[in-house]
Amino acid sequence: MQSISPLERMLRGTALSVVIFFFMFPIFWIFLMSFQTNETILRVPPSMIFEPTLTNYRSLISGTLEGSTATLEIKFMGNLYNSLFLSVTSVAVGLILGVPAAYAFAKLKFRGSEDIAFTLLSFRFAPPLLVLLPLTI
Amino acid sequence: MSAHATDAPQRPRFKISKRLLPYVLSLPALLVCIGILVPFFTAVAYSLQRYRLSQPWAQKYNWGENYLNFMTDPAFWNTLQVSLTYAFLTVGVELILGLGIALLLQKRTRFNNFVSIMLLMPLMTAPALASLMWKLMTNPGFGILSYWATLLGIEDMKWASAPSTAMFTVVLVDVWVYTPFIMILLLAGLRSLPRQPFEAAELDGVPRLFVFWKITLPMLTPFLLTAVLFRVIESIQQFDIIYAMTQGGPGDTLTVFQVEAYLNFFQSTNVGRSAALLMILWVITYILSTIFIKNWLRLRERARGDA
Numbered sequence: 001m002q003s004i005s006p007l008e009r010m011l012r013g014t015a016l017s018v019v020i021f022f023f024m025f026p027i028f029w030i031f032l033m034s035f036q037t038n039e040t041i042l043r044v045p046p047s048m049i050f051e052p053t054l055t056n057y058r059s060l061i062s063g064t065l066e067g068s069t070a071t072l073e074i075k076f077m078g079n080l081y082n083s084l085f086l087s088v089t090s091v092a093v094g095l096i097l098g099v100p101a102a103y104a105f106a107k108l109k110f111r112g113s114e115d116i117a118f119t120l121l122s123f124r125f126a127p128p129l130l131v132l133l134p135l136t137i
Numbered sequence: 138m139s140a141h142a143t144d145a146p147q148r149p150r151f152k153i154s155k156r157l158l159p160y161v162l163s164l165p166a167l168l169v170c171i172g173i174l175v176p177f178f179t180a181v182a183y184s185l186q187r188y189r190l191s192q193p194w195a196q197k198y199n200w201g202e203n204y205l206n207f208m209t210d211p212a213f214w215n216t217l218q219v220s221l222t223y224a225f226l227t228v229g230v231e232l233i234l235g236l237g238i239a240l241l242l243q244k245r246t247r248f249n250n251f252v253s254i255m256l257l258m259p260l261m262t263a264p265a266l267a268s269l270m271w272k273l274m275t276n277p278g279f280g281i282l283s284y285w286a287t288l289l290g291i292e293d294m295k296w297a298s299a300p301s302t303a304m305f306t307v308v309l310v311d312v313w314v315y316t317p318f319i320m321i322l323l324l325a326g327l328r329s330l331p332r333q334p335f336e337a338a339e340l341d342g343v344p345r346l347f348v349f350w351k352i353t354l355p356m357l358t359p360f361l362l363t364a365v366l367f368r369v370i371e372s373i374q375q376f377d378i379i380y381a382m383t384q385g386g387p388g389d390t391l392t393v394f395q396v397e398a399y400l401n402f403f404q405s406t407n408v409g410r411s412a413a414l415l416m417i418l419w420v421i422t423y424i425l426s427t428i429f430i431k432n433w434l435r436l437r438e439r440a441r442g443d444a
Contacts, residue, residue: 046280122427125422127395129376131177132176134177
């Protein structure tokens with residue numbers, strides 16, 4: 001490796017800091033928000049000084065969020081169950097169908113293997129709505 | 138005696154099944170994928186019909202009329218233009234940023250490895266949720282980014298709700314989510330390049346910029362091409378980020394193909410136009426994915442040849 005001048009080292013460091021800030025800040029900021037009440041989230045100007053609270057997380061489990069004006073119903077557990085069900089079943093079906101096919105393409109030589117693999121792969125890129133919309137009528 | 142009798146007829150049967158085995162193994166996957174063809178051809182039929190959910194009695198084939206109408210339909214040309222602009226901007230910015238970050242992190246140090254893994258976090262958030270996160274931050278009332286904009290002297294920045302900055306905002310979210318994808322692909326590419334050309338160039342004292350243009354970039358081209366094609370195919374079909382952020386608005390500033398088709402279907406209940414739009418999008422992605430897969434197969438062949 002060529003030696004790097006102090007100036008370049010500084011420029012690289014700055015660039016990397018900016019990159020890390022850009023990609024990490026939104027996650028950090030939303031993480032902070034998750035420990036705040038509506039009152040502190042809606043403050044102008046925004047501030048990082050607040051009393052952390054676990055009410056938001058507790059309400060996810062209990063299903064109700066007590067606000068100052070109204071009680072909000074939160075269906076998080078139901079949503080979580082739906083997401084889990086969807087991902088587990090789709091991965092399971094994908095594995096059951098995909099693993100034997102992958103084994104065939106990787107380990108066995110047969111006529112038309114490239115064509116079949118090509119066909120399977122091209123479905124991966126079709127617009128999802130194209131397949132979904134006719135199913136909704 | 139009996140064992141011998143059962144062995145003899147089994148042997149040829151085993152041979153046939155061995156020849157059939159790959160087809161049997163790949164058949165289930167193929168059958169399910171062919172199942173996709175049923176809704177696909179239904180969509181093709183709809184695209185050739187005059188079909189509005191509000192007037193189901195008037196459903197009839199008008200053949201190419203939906204497509205012909207597009208020629209004189211400014212909304213269609215707007216959709217095409219918005220989709221292409223979106224794909225071009227997002228992939229362009231992501232490619233330059235991703236390449237830059239990959240070059241910064243190229244050296245295999247523990248710190249660089251840690252940073253590259255940390256930077257993958259945006260890629261792990263669902264795009265629709267990423268949009269909601271940025272919506273919170275760009276809220277004109279209490280968003281932190283809006284506050285920073287006023288500190289910089291930009292008063293009353295409306296982000297996604299103003300036509301002039303809507304495209305900028307969704308591209309920003311897309312760049313935030315998908316740049317790590319290109320970064321990690323190019324980083325893997327950079328680290329897999331053979332060392333000898335670089336060592337030779339260093340011995341000869343070749344300027345680093347020259348090395349970058351004449352050695353690094355050409356050797357990285359297959360990786361660049363893969364990343365770009367993959368992202369263009371996804372980007373031109375973008376739905377989650379735009380729909381979660383603005384639902385295609387304000388007005389028609391962000392009505393990309395899938396969003397426009399969705400709105401046509403569920404709001405204007407114009408099934409025919411929606412299906413025709415999706416067919417055009419499908420043709421575009423089909424061409425792109427054919428190029429992508431051909432390129433990918435060629436890469437694989439080359440990798441096999443090298444090994």
